[in-house]
Amino acid sequence: MPVMNVIQAVNDALRLELRRDQRVVVLGEDVGAFGGVFRATAGLQQEFGAARVVDTPLAEGGIIGAAAGMALYGLRPVAEIQFADFIFPAFDQIVNEVAKFRYRSGGQYPCPLTIRAPYGGGIKGGHYHSQSPEALFLHTPGLKVVVPSGPYDAKGLLLSAIRDPDPVLFFEPKRVYRAAKGEVPEGEYLIPLGQAAVTRPGTQVTLIAWGAMWHEADQAAREAEAEGIDCELLDLRSLQPLDIETITASVRKTGRAVVVHEAPRTCGFGAELAALIQERCFLSLEAPVARVTGFDTPFPYTLESEYLPRAPRILQAIRATVTY
Amino acid sequence: MKRERAAKAPVRADHGTAREWAAGRFLEEFPLYRVVDEEGRLVGGAQLELPGSELLGLYRWMLLGRSLDERMITLQRQGRIGFYIGAIGEEATVFGTVAALEPQDWIFPSYREHGAAFMRGLPLVTFMANLFGNAGDLVKGRQMPCHESWAPGHFVSISSPVATQVTQAVGAAWAARIQGDDMVPIAFFGDGSTSAHDFHTGLNFAAVMKLPVVFACRNNGWAISTPSASQTVSETMAQKAIGYGMRGERVDGNDLIAVWAATRRARQRAAAGQGPTLLELVTYRMEGHSTSDDPRAYRPAEVVEPWKRKDPIKRVQKLLEARGLLDEAGDAVLREEVRLEIQAALREAEAFPPKPPVESLFEDVYAEPGWAQREQLAELRRAMDADPRVANPRHVEG
Numbered sequence A: 001m002p003v004m005n006v007i008q009a010v011n012d013a014l015r016l017e018l019r020r021d022q023r024v025v026v027l028g029e030d031v032g033a034f035g036g037v038f039r040a041t042a043g044l045q046q047e048f049g050a051a052r053v054v055d056t057p058l059a060e061g062g063i064i065g066a067a068a069g070m071a072l073y074g075l076r077p078v079a080e081i082q083f084a085d086f087i088f089p090a091f092d093q094i095v096n097e098v099a100k101f102r103y104r105s106g107g108q109y110p111c112p113l114t115i116r117a118p119y120g121g122g123i124k125g126g127h128y129h130s131q132s133p134e135a136l137f138l139h140t141p142g143l144k145v146v147v148p149s150g151p152y153d154a155k156g157l158l159l160s161a162i163r164d165p166d167p168v169l170f171f172e173p174k175r176v177y178r179a180a181k182g183e184v185p186e187g188e189y190l191i192p193l194g195q196a197a198v199t200r201p202g203t204q205v206t207l208i209a210w211g212a213m214w215h216e217a218d219q220a221a222r223e224a225e226a227e228g229i230d231c232e233l234l235d236l237r238s239l240q241p242l243d244i245e246t247i248t249a250s251v252r253k254t255g256r257a258v259v260v261h262e263a264p265r266t267c268g269f270g271a272e273l274a275a276l277i278q279e280r281c282f283l284s285l286e287a288p289v290a291r292v293t294g295f296d297t298p299f300p301y302t303l304e305s306e307y308l309p310r311a312p313r314i315l316q317a318i319r320a321t322v323t324y
Numbered sequence B: 001m002k003r004e005r006a007a008k009a010p011v012r013a014d015h016g017t018a019r020e021w022a023a024g025r026f027l028e029e030f031p032l033y034r035v036v037d038e039e040g041r042l043v044g045g046a047q048l049e050l051p052g053s054e055l056l057g058l059y060r061w062m063l064l065g066r067s068l069d070e071r072m073i074t075l076q077r078q079g080r081i082g083f084y085i086g087a088i089g090e091e092a093t094v095f096g097t098v099a100a101l102e103p104q105d106w107i108f109p110s111y112r113e114h115g116a117a118f119m120r121g122l123p124l125v126t127f128m129a130n131l132f133g134n135a136g137d138l139v140k141g142r143q144m145p146c147h148e149s150w151a152p153g154h155f156v157s158i159s160s161p162v163a164t165q166v167t168q169a170v171g172a173a174w175a176a177r178i179q180g181d182d183m184v185p186i187a188f189f190g191d192g193s194t195s196a197h198d199f200h201t202g203l204n205f206a207a208v209m210k211l212p213v214v215f216a217c218r219n220n221g222w223a224i225s226t227p228s229a230s231q232t233v234s235e236t237m238a239q240k241a242i243g244y245g246m247r248g249e250r251v252d253g254n255d256l257i258a259v260w261a262a263t264r265r266a267r268q269r270a271a272a273g274q275g276p277t278l279l280e281l282v283t284y285r286m287e288g289h290s291t292s293d294d295p296r297a298y299r300p301a302e303v304v305e306p307w308k309r310k311d312p313i314k315r316v317q318k319l320l321e322a323r324g325l326l327d328e329a330g331d332a333v334l335r336e337e338v339r340l341e342i343q344a345a346l347r348e349a350e351a352f353p354p355k356p357p358v359e360s361l362f363e364d365v366y367a368e369p370g371w372a373q374r375e376q377l378a379e380l381r382r383a384m385d386a387d388p389r390v391a392n393p394r395h396v397e398g
């Protein structure tokens, strides 16, 4: 089986879908001849032509508004936003238009488009090349939000996202774009949206993470194991739809939960998970649900190591939760 | 007036790109304004209004800008700073504009106009501390390198999202008018940024309100890998002014004197209540977009060649020489001065502690930190005390 990194897996998925489905169009800034600033669309314009792999003018509202129009008309656009931090000029289109088309038209106008965006910190990107805006979209009914942690999931989830009948935000963990490598099957395979992966079974505490932070949680779980703490680690993969069954089954078993995300804490998705867990697993809980997150500040440059909820801080939360 | 001719353009039944439709009309309507040619000679009948001493000063600024950019790019390659973005080949657009403004005029930069901040007094050391993001950085290590702020010189905080500064400059102009101040802000942005909604909204607001503001579009031919011909099919950027009902001017952006004179005109008009001007400064991005970019992947080296002959610094050098204001020896002295200045600043900037204090992470989110920031600072301190790895960068292995 070929070994790929996340960028190659994304590229492979796009190539397969462009080949399989004439309705698929890739559009965004610098995605054409150049193949994107992270090279995720490398070679696609050369293979499928400039009509299907399109360099757009520099306007995210234009990219998403136009992609919405394409989707309404029957195409399957896959829009790239160069960095998740630059998605906000398109916020109106995404939140007020794309998310609501199906609902506001009584089901007459579905708007199935995929928005890919590299997200997250740890690359010395400062405020505007580091943010994790997933919660802003999770607060909008009508949008699906998917965040793979590695190449295998990236490919299988992206194929599902493009074929999904609803609009999907697909946030790619740029911190591990090249670092996360793994075996990726050739040809197509679909990972259904809404299924978390139990990447490490355990008994004492449930760790919940996604995207780049899954790697930190995994590291923390290994360190905890060395201290005799047995963690179960869930990679959510898809935040909407959310695999509530896997979460509740795990927390009912372990009685403890630590949620990790790099977005700021206040109103981050960890808040929602903590609420869901206490609503559903209250009688099983042995400790409060812990959140290890970015802080309530803009994403910093120099102090990004301190800011990111990396393995050492996660490990501390694991210990505190287990000994509560 | 030429404007009227454009308005009376016949409706044509055939299709084609706007460029074909325009057939050079706008190139004619917006001729490239130039004062000094590539050989440093004044073009037909032009006068040199800038005094010789000022010209020499600006030449030195340009040398400093170029030399700094080159040195900082090397520094990035050596891994001593994380990122750099400069203005190699575009120096005239930076120094020519700001030289024509008044000291009280606010500058709303994009991310290449560091030279504007230097002219307004930002010490080189402080700029470099921003590149290191260390304890000497006025921005407290919060932003990427090259995102400096310099309030003493009315140089506004730099944002990465493009074009947001265009509408903000409009608001500052509006505020100045409300307050009765003689203040004409300038907004810098690139050719790519003319596609962003803030460009269109900003120009429209400024024209509707007839505000005293100067829009400086550095048309350097590229937005990362996207050539300006794919960004817009307008023949010129200047003609975009017509749609908003304002004055537009296309200027040789590699001609310091032309940039200076055009900016001065725009400022005079603004201050006299005649409204905003869109300046298209035609220049060229000689290097990659930034140190994160390798242009060889999308731009053949040949296309850059012709622009080497149009170098804005050489042009001023030739002009100065022709006027007897500079000779080879004098030039060498200036270059050496600039080199030493950069070297000294670098040594000083690198000597600051590498990180700002950890509490600075939680300052300035609000005027006063809230309970969340205070609690989280305490939490972070406890975590750091318990495990020094919390503060150490480490990369995830796949």
Ligand SMILES: Cc1ncc(C[n+]2csc(CCOP(=O)(O)OP(=O)(O)O)c2C)c(N)n1
Pocket: A029, A058, A060, A082, A086, A089, B112, B160, B161, B162, B189, B190, B191, B192, B193, B194, B218, B220, B222, B223, B224, B285, B289
């Ligand atoms: C809203 C937004 N989208 C995307 C980007 C990524 N980006 C950074 S610079 C750039 C190109 C800008 O080109 P131009 O406006 O011509 O300025 P130049 O860099 O050529 O000076 C892009 C797409 C951004 N900074 N902001």
Ligand SMILES: [Mg+2]
Pocket: B190, B191, B192, B218, B219, B220, B221, B222, B223, B224
């Ligand atoms: Mg440009």
